[in-house]
Amino acid sequence: MLLRIVGRCSSRWTTALCLLALVLAGCGSEQYPQTTLLPRGDFAKIADDLLDTTVRWALLVFVLVEGVLLYAIFRFRGRPGDPEPHQTHGNTTVEIIWTVVPALILAAIAVPTVRAIFQTNAVPGKEALTIEVVGHQWWWEFRYPEYNLTTANEMHVPMGRMVSLRMGSNDVIHSFWVPQFAAKRDVFANRETRMWFTAQVEGDYPGQCAEFCGIQHGRMAHRIKAQKPEEFQAWVAHMQTLGAKPAATAAAPAGNAKYTEGEKLFTAKGCIACHSMVAVNSPKGMVGPNLANVGARSYLAAGTLKNTDENLARWIRDPQGIKKGVLMPNLGVTEAEAQALVAYLRRK
Amino acid sequence: MATRVLDQPHAHAAAHGEKTGLWSWITTVDHKRIGVLYGATAFIFFLMGGIEALLLRIQLGSPENTFLSPDLYNQLFTMHGTTMIFLAVMPLSAMFFNYLIPLQIGARDVAFPRLNAFSYWVFLLGGLFLNASFLFGAAPDQGWFGYANLTSKQYSPGLNVDFWMLGLQILGIASLAAAVNFFVTIVNMRAPGMTLMRMPMFVWMSLITQVLLLLAFPVITVALILLMYDRFFGSAFFVPSGGGDPLLWQHLFWIFGHPEVYILILPAFGIVSEVLPVFSRKPLFGYAAMVFSGVFIAFLGFGVWSHHMFSTGMGPLADTFFALTTMLIAIPTGVKIFNWIGTMWGGSLQYRTPMLFAIGFIAMFIIGGLSGVMHSSPPADLQQTDTYFVVAHFHYVLFGGSIFGLTAGAYYWWPKMFGRMLNERLGQLHFWLMLIGFNLTFFPMHFVGLHGMPRRVYTYPEGLGFDLMNQIETAGSFVLALAFLVFLVNIFQTWRKPRNAPADPWNGATLEWAIPSPPPEFNFAEIPTVHGRDALWEQKRQRGGPLPEPARVSGAGIHMPNPSYWPLVTAVGILAFFVTLMMLAKIGIWAVIASFALLLLGVYKWAYEPAG
Numbered sequence: 023m024l025l026r027i028v029g030r031c032s033s034r035w036t037t038a039l040c041l042l043a044l045v046l047a048g049c050g051s052e053q054y055p056q057t058t059l060l061p062r063g064d065f066a067k068i069a070d071d072l073l074d075t076t077v078r079w080a081l082l083v084f085v086l087v088e089g090v091l092l093y094a095i096f097r098f099r100g101r102p103g104d105p106e107p108h109q110t111h112g113n114t115t116v117e118i119i120w121t122v123v124p125a126l127i128l129a130a131i132a133v134p135t136v137r138a139i140f141q142t143n144a145v146p147g148k149e150a151l152t153i154e155v156v157g158h159q160w161w162w163e164f165r166y167p168e169y170n171l172t173t174a175n176e177m178h179v180p181m182g183r184m185v186s187l188r189m190g191s192n193d194v195i196h197s198f199w200v201p202q203f204a205a206k207r208d209v210f211a212n213r214e215t216r217m218w219f220t221a222q223v224e225g226d227y228p229g230q231c232a233e234f235c236g237i238q239h240g241r242m243a244h245r246i247k248a249q250k251p252e253e254f255q256a257w258v259a260h261m262q263t264l265g266a267k268p269a270a271t272a273a274a275p276a277g278n279a280k281y282t283e284g285e286k287l288f289t290a291k292g293c294i295a296c297h298s299m300v301a302v303n304s305p306k307g308m309v310g311p312n313l314a315n316v317g318a319r320s321y322l323a324a325g326t327l328k329n330t331d332e333n334l335a336r337w338i339r340d341p342q343g344i345k346k347g348v349l350m351p352n353l354g355v356t357e358a359e360a361q362a363l364v365a366y367l368r369r370k
Numbered sequence: 371m372a373t374r375v376l377d378q379p380h381a382h383a384a385a386h387g388e389k390t391g392l393w394s395w396i397t398t399v400d401h402k403r404i405g406v407l408y409g410a411t412a413f414i415f416f417l418m419g420g421i422e423a424l425l426l427r428i429q430l431g432s433p434e435n436t437f438l439s440p441d442l443y444n445q446l447f448t449m450h451g452t453t454m455i456f457l458a459v460m461p462l463s464a465m466f467f468n469y470l471i472p473l474q475i476g477a478r479d480v481a482f483p484r485l486n487a488f489s490y491w492v493f494l495l496g497g498l499f500l501n502a503s504f505l506f507g508a509a510p511d512q513g514w515f516g517y518a519n520l521t522s523k524q525y526s527p528g529l530n531v532d533f534w535m536l537g538l539q540i541l542g543i544a545s546l547a548a549a550v551n552f553f554v555t556i557v558n559m560r561a562p563g564m565t566l567m568r569m570p571m572f573v574w575m576s577l578i579t580q581v582l583l584l585l586a587f588p589v590i591t592v593a594l595i596l597l598m599y600d601r602f603f604g605s606a607f608f609v610p611s612g613g614g615d616p617l618l619w620q621h622l623f624w625i626f627g628h629p630e631v632y633i634l635i636l637p638a639f640g641i642v643s644e645v646l647p648v649f650s651r652k653p654l655f656g657y658a659a660m661v662f663s664g665v666f667i668a669f670l671g672f673g674v675w676s677h678h679m680f681s682t683g684m685g686p687l688a689d690t691f692f693a694l695t696t697m698l699i700a701i702p703t704g705v706k707i708f709n710w711i712g713t714m715w716g717g718s719l720q721y722r723t724p725m726l727f728a729i730g731f732i733a734m735f736i737i738g739g740l741s742g743v744m745h746s747s748p749p750a751d752l753q754q755t756d757t758y759f760v761v762a763h764f765h766y767v768l769f770g771g772s773i774f775g776l777t778a779g780a781y782y783w784w785p786k787m788f789g790r791m792l793n794e795r796l797g798q799l800h801f802w803l804m805l806i807g808f809n810l811t812f813f814p815m816h817f818v819g820l821h822g823m824p825r826r827v828y829t830y831p832e833g834l835g836f837d838l839m840n841q842i843e844t845a846g847s848f849v850l851a852l853a854f855l856v857f858l859v860n861i862f863q864t865w866r867k868p869r870n871a872p873a874d875p876w877n878g879a880t881l882e883w884a885i886p887s888p889p890p891e892f893n894f895a896e897i898p899t900v901h902g903r904d905a906l907w908e909q910k911r912q913r914g915g916p917l918p919e920p921a922r923v924s925g926a927g928i929h930m931p932n933p934s935y936w937p938l939v940t941a942v943g944i945l946a947f948f949v950t951l952m953m954l955a956k957i958g959i960w961a962v963i964a965s966f967a968l969l970l971l972g973v974y975k976w977a978y979e980p981a982g
Contacts, residue, residue: 076747076750079743098715108716143689233517237511239444
C-alpha cells in the first residue's frame with residue numbers, strides 16, 4: 023500500500039517529500055484531491071520539477087546546518103570550572119567558503135528557475151482552446167468563445183489539447199487556481215492576465231480562489247472536469263442545445279405544471295435579473311452565475327452545497343443563511359415555489 | 371583608563387531619587403521608563419493577538435466548523451496580523467531600542483527624550499484606536515495587506531477599513547518619530563572611543579533597522595493617504611472603474627512591506643548576536659561580516675518587493691529580476707547563521723534560558739530561510755503563494771525568528787531592567803513548551819499548504835485531506851498558549867520577590883552590565899571611555915577578574931531633561947484629528963479643526979517649554 027502510494031508520486035524528491043508527508047497523514051490523490059504535489063498537467067509539472075530542485079537543496083542544507091548546530095550544542099557544552107575558551111574573532115578562509123558555497127547552490131536553483139519562468143510565460147498558439155475566466159464575488163464565470171458558450175463554477179476541458187486562459191475580474195482581485203494542471207494567477211478588473219495548461223489525466227478536480235476577496239472568499243470553489251476529447255465534444259454539443267429557445271422546453275414532460283410554474287416564478291421573483299438560463303451567446307459579466315446547465319453540476323453556490331434537489335430548494339429559499347453576505351438576497355420564496363423553481367432549473 | 375569611575379561612588383549625594391506614582395509615568399522622558407512602557411503595552415497587545423490566533427485555530431480545528439462567522443473570522447485574521455506586526459513585534463523591538471541603545475553606547479538618554487515619550491503615546495493611542503473597532507463590531511476585515519480594490523468604498527462600505535487605514539497612519543507617525551530619534555542617538559551620542567566598528571551588534575542592527583524605518587514608512591504613509599482620498603473624498607487612485615489601478619497599491623504596499631519584514635527580524639538578529647557570545651564565553655565570530663551582511667540585507671530588502679506579486683503576472687523579465695534579487699538575500703542571511711554557529715564553535719556553552727531561546731532562534735530561522743528560498747522561484751511560487759505553505763514560512767521567520775529572539779532578549783535583560791532574576795526552571799519549561807508547541811502548530815502547515823489549502827479561508831470542506839493536519843495545528847497552538855502562561859507565572863512570581871540581581875549576572879560583554887540593576891535615571895555616573903569591542907570584557911581583562919559591584923550613587927549635578935506632558939497632549943491631538951476626520955460626515959469640519967488646534971497647541975507648548 024505504502025509503496026503503491028509512493029510509487030505514484032512523480033519523482034524521487036517528491037517521493038521524499040511524500041514520505042515526510044506520510045508520517046503526518048499519507049500521500050495519495052484520493053486523500054488530497056487539491057494537492058499540488060501530483061501534477062497532472064504540463065504547467066503544474068514545471069512548477070513541481072522546480073519544487074523538487076529546491077527541496078533537494080533545502081533538505082541537504084537543512085541536514086548539514088542543523089547537524090552542525092546539534093553537534094556544536096553537544097560537543098561544546100560548558101562544565102563548571104572550564105577555563106575560558108580560545109577567543110577567536112573570525113576566520114577569513116571559512117567565511118569566504120560559507121559565502122561562496124551558498125552562492126553556488128543558489129545558482130543551481132536560479133538556472134532552472136529562469137528557464138521555467140520563460141516557459142511558463144510563453145503565449146499559447148492558435149490551436150489552443152481559449153477559455154475566458156471572469157472572477158466574481160464569489161463564483162467563477164467560464165466562457166468558450168470558440169463555441170459561444172458560457173457556464174459557471176465547473177470548467178470542462180478536453181484532455182491533450184492546450185487550454186489558454188484569458189482572465190479578468192468583474193469586481194475585486196481574485197486568483198484562479200488549478201493546482202492539478204497549472205498553478206494560480208490573479209485576475210483584475212482592469213487588465214487581462216493569462217495562464218495555460220494541458221490536462222494529461224482524466225478526472226474531476228477541485229480548485230478554489232486563492233486571493234482574499236471579501237466575506238465569502240472561503241466559499242469560492244470551482245471544479246475542473248478534464249474529459250476525453252469525444253466526451254468534451256458531446257458536452258459542447260449538449261450545451262449548444264441550451265440556446266435562447268431551449269430545446270429542453272420541448273424535452274420537458276408536456277404539461278408539467280411544476281415546470282411551467284417555475285418558469286413563471288423565475289421571472290416573477292426577479293431571478294432573471296441576475297441569472298441567465300441560456301448557455302449560447304449569453305452576455306458577459308452578469309451578477310449571478312449562468313444557470314443553463316445547473317442541473318448537471320456537482321455543486322451549488324461555488325462549492326458550498328452538493329447539488330441535490332433538496333439543497334437547491336434550500337439555497338433558493340435562504341441563500342443568506344447558507345452563505346452569509348452572498349449577493350443573492352432572500353426573496354421570500356415559499357417551499358412550494360422553491361420546488362417549482364427546482365423543476366424549472368433542472369428542466370424536468 | 372577605561373571607566374574607572376564606575377567603581378568609584380559619585381562624591382555628591384542628592385536629587386535623582388526614584389520617582390514614583392502615576393504622574394511620574396505619564397510625564398516621564400526617561401528612555402528606560404519609556405522602554406518599560408513600550409514593553410508592557412506591546413506584551414499585552416501580543417497576548418491579545420495570541421488570543422485572536424487561538425480563536426482562528428479553534429475555528430479551523432474541524433472542517434465546516436461554525437464556531438466563528440465568516441465576517442468575524444475575517445476581522446480576527448486581519449487583526450491578528452496587524453496586531454502582531456504593528457502592535458507586538460515592532461514595539462517589543464522598540465522596548466529594546468529604548469532601554470538598551472543608550473546603555474550600550476554609554477549615553478545618559480536618547481537624543482530627543484520628549485520625542486521619545488511622544489512616540490510611545492502615539493503608539494499606545496494608535497493601538498487602542500485600532501482595537502476600539504471591535505467595540506463597534508467593525509474591526510478591519512480586509513487582511514493586514516489591505517489589497518485594493520477590495521478596500522474601496524464600493525466593496526468595503528463600513529468603518530472597518532477606515533479604522534485600519536487611519537490606525538496604521540497613526541502608528542506610522544510613532545515609528546517615524548522613534549526612528550529619527552534612535553538614528554540621531556546612535557550617530558551622535560556614543561561614548562568616547564566607541565567607533566562604529568566597536569558598537570555592540572545589537573546597536574548595529576538597531577541602526578540598520580532605523581534606516582529601513584525611515585525609508586520604508588514614508589511609502590506606506592503615501593499609499594494610505596491615497597487610499598484615504600479614495601475612501602473619503604471620492605478619488606480613484608486604486609479604483610479601476612475610475613481609471614485607477616489596484617496593482618499600484620500592491621507595489622506601494624510591498625515596497626514598504628518587504629523592508630518591514632527586516633524591520634521585524636533585524637532587532638532579533640541583534641539580540642541573538644549579544645546573547646550567543648556571552649553564553650559561549652567567546653566573542654562574536656566574524657564581527658565585520660555580521661555588520662556588512664546586515665547592511666547588505668537591508669539594501670537588497672528594497673529590491674525584492676515584487677516577489678510578493680509573482681501571481682499577478684508581471685511578465686518574464688520582472689519575474690526573473692525579483693527572483694534573482696530574492697535568492698541573493700539568502701547569501702548574507704546564510705553568512706549570519708554560519709557566524710552564529712561559528713560563535714558557539716569551540717566555546718564553553720552555558721545553557722541558561724536566554725541561550726536556549728537564542729539557539730532555538732537559529733534552528734527555527736534556518737527552516738524559515740530555506741522555505742523562503744523555495745518560493746523565491748516564481749513558477750514554484752505560483753503553486754505555493756496564498757497557501758498555508760506561506761503561512762508556515764513566515765511564522766518560522768517571525769515567530770521562530772523574531773519572537774524566539776525577543777524572548778531570549780527578555781530573559782537576558784530582565785535582571786537589568788527590573789533588578790530581579792527570572793526563575794530559571796520556569797524559563798526552561800517555557801522554552802521547551804514553546805519549541806514543541808511552535809513546531810506542532812506551524813510545521814504541518816507546510817504540508818497542508820502544498821496539498822492545496824489556501825490562506826484566509828474561514829472554513830474548508832471535508833474530503834480535501836486537511837482535517838488531521840489542522841487538528842494537530844490547533845492542538846499545537848494550545849501548547850504555545852501554555853508556554854506563555856508559564857512565562858506569565860514566572861513574571862508574576864519574580865515580581866513578588868525582592869530585588870536580587872547583581873549588576874552583571876551573566877558575565878556580560880557590553881556597557882549596560884557595568885551599572886547597577888536596575889540602572890539609575892542618569893545611567894552612568896561618569897560617561898565611560900571605550901577602548902575596544904566588547905567594552906566590558908575588555909575592562910575585566912585589564913583588571914584580571916570580575917569588577918566589583920558598582921555602588922548606587924546620587925548623581926547630583928548630572929543634568930537630566932525635565933518631565934513633560936506636552937508630548938502626550940500632542941499625541942492626543944493627533945488621535946483626535948484622525949477620529950474626527952473619520953466621523954467628518956457626522957460631526958462636521960469644526961471638530962476636525964478643533965482637534966488640529968489641540969495638536970498645534972501641544973507642539974507649540976512643547977517647543978517653548980523650558981529645557982530645565
